Amino acid sequence: MSFPSDPLVPARRAGRRPASSRAAIEEAAGELFLENTYGGTTIEQITTRAGVSRASFFNYFRAKSDLLWGDVDVLIADVASRLSVQRHDVAPLDGIRSAIISLVADITPDRIPLAITQWELMGVREDLLASGLPRFAALAAIVQRHLESRCHLAPALETRAAAFAVVGAVAAASELWASGGPERGSFSGMLDRAITPVCEGFARSVR
Amino acid sequence: MSFPSDPLVPARRAGRRPASSRAAIEEAAGELFLENTYGGTTIEQITTRAGVSRASFFNYFRAKSDLLWGDVDVLIADVASRLSVQRHDVAPLDGIRSAIISLVADITPDRIPLAITQWELMGVREDLLASGLPRFAALAAIVQRHLESRCHLAPALETRAAAFAVVGAVAAASELWASGGPERGSFSGMLDRAITPVCEGFARSVR
DNA sequence: GAGATAGTTGGACCGGGTACAACAATACGC
DNA sequence: GCGTATTGTTGTACCCGGTCCAACTATCTC
Structure with a gap:
């Protein structure tokens, strides 16, 4: 059982739910890197495959190399x-x-x-x-x-x-x-x- | 005295002379970095102060960080x-x-x-x-x-x-x-x- | 419902870096 | 002197990563 003040369960209070996740983006990136190499893959391609906008990428990673x-x-x-x-x-x-x-x-x-x-x-x-x-x-x-x-x-x-x-x-x-x-x-x-x-x-x- | 075949003196054979030099660009860059920091200085500012075009910068350095x-x-x-x-x-x-x-x-x-x-x-x-x-x-x-x-x-x-x-x-x-x-x-x-x-x-x- | 809050999105913008074609200046053979 | 090869310079167009921001959307709470 988890209490509302349980620090381990952030107990979301408000706001829109994340539509994506680090893992989803990482997975899309991994596929593309294997297909086209790292340098041959753009952030836009990654986010497109992950079904997110390019702007969202930077909500999850500070830089492409973080991947x-x-x-x-x-x-x-x-x-x-x-x-x-x-x-x-x-x-x-x-x-x-x-x-x-x-x-x-x-x-x-x-x-x-x-x-x-x-x-x-x-x-x-x-x-x-x-x-x-x-x-x-x-x-x-x-x-x-x-x-x-x-x-x-x-x-x-x-x-x-x-x-x-x-x-x-x-x-x-x-x-x-x-x-x-x-x-x-x-x-x-x-x-x-x-x-x-x-x-x-x-x-x-x-x- | 230096002979034409002296390997230490390349004995320029043809072509336009360099209008600038690594040293000149480095000097301009050094001044600007001290004024505006490295991140606050663009390559264009550097080449302008050095009296060269931006394109020329990459004849002397492969990247800004080379400076x-x-x-x-x-x-x-x-x-x-x-x-x-x-x-x-x-x-x-x-x-x-x-x-x-x-x-x-x-x-x-x-x-x-x-x-x-x-x-x-x-x-x-x-x-x-x-x-x-x-x-x-x-x-x-x-x-x-x-x-x-x-x-x-x-x-x-x-x-x-x-x-x-x-x-x-x-x-x-x-x-x-x-x-x-x-x-x-x-x-x-x-x-x-x-x-x-x-x-x-x-x-x-x-x- | 009304806010407040958290997340998403598009778009504008900047700057580093690449590619390339046109141009300018030099040396050399004739 | 004149072509020519050579070497360096320049402008331009372009790509991409990264920043910024304002508008929008979905969720929670009261």
Whole structure:
């Protein structure tokens, strides 16, 4: 049972109901990207197939490239909360590694963004890169904040470098895992192998 | 004295002379960015001030954001040649570190891109980020190629992770150095402090 | 019903980027 | 000097992503 004040059920008070949904637009976009590549698909084509107006697209996404990153943004935002519940007696860098690994363990195959699994089919490399750095920068900022809050010995340069290096390792593992065929190993294992050396390297200067 | 076949002096053979130059456009752009920020300046304003047509802009730059990266692109390209002359008896990762550090040692203050020294004045963060990842990816690819060519023990995952982590450290040091005031330390020293832990961490798995 | 509210839509507009054809200036062989 | 190939410049038309906004529509509550 849900109460009117239940915060989990927004309890719509008024207003017209959404005629579409992120999912519907994402689905239409995914089809078109596979047919015509990302660059060869216009927003208008996407919204037309989804049965919405072009103007509505921007009610659901801030940019076309958001379609490529699907759940990645929410995953990144999730990192912060997973970091905050880390115990204080584990080394900060180890906490970061386990937080990130625990995150990907929760990923179900259907939540993996199309752009990642279909990579080259969509001819999407350049656009992915262009829209990617802000995401990685956001993740790095989260990691760095955590390091600064948990470390006694933590010069700004080293925390920042460690954060960026961790994110770099994550990116490397993600890209390799994404482009790997079906015989690729587990994502968690790859992330571990990529991140652990970074943690070891910075263990002395960031703790 | 220069001979007609001197490859360093292209010895113009025919054709109209350039009416403008990259430098002239960069200068006009720099002024306008300081006056109106990057986002508040149009390509047309830039070319008008430089006394060229808008169409000509794209003879000199592939995109507006190229103006932000000035010499960075040539520096990145330079890394490859500096890596190729590394002796084979130094650890590959150490070679990468010293190649990068030697590179910045050659930077004269006047070659530092405006966008880096004027950072926040130009309100340029988002655009820098958006156009930055392709550059960093290019650098990472160079680093990774070098690792693969020099390493006996080098699984693809680890070389890629090491390359990305190194680039992350470089990015962190660069950003911190760029945003630091006049009392900031030496760029080389900061790079060293940022990269060394990465090299140490990957020394075991990439060699 | 009357509001208030939330969502949709069309249209105007801006600016980056591409494509291309016409034009201008230079070097060279004759 | 004169054609000609070459190189660079310019105007123009166009596409597309993204912003802005005012009009409209459907829903909820009183």
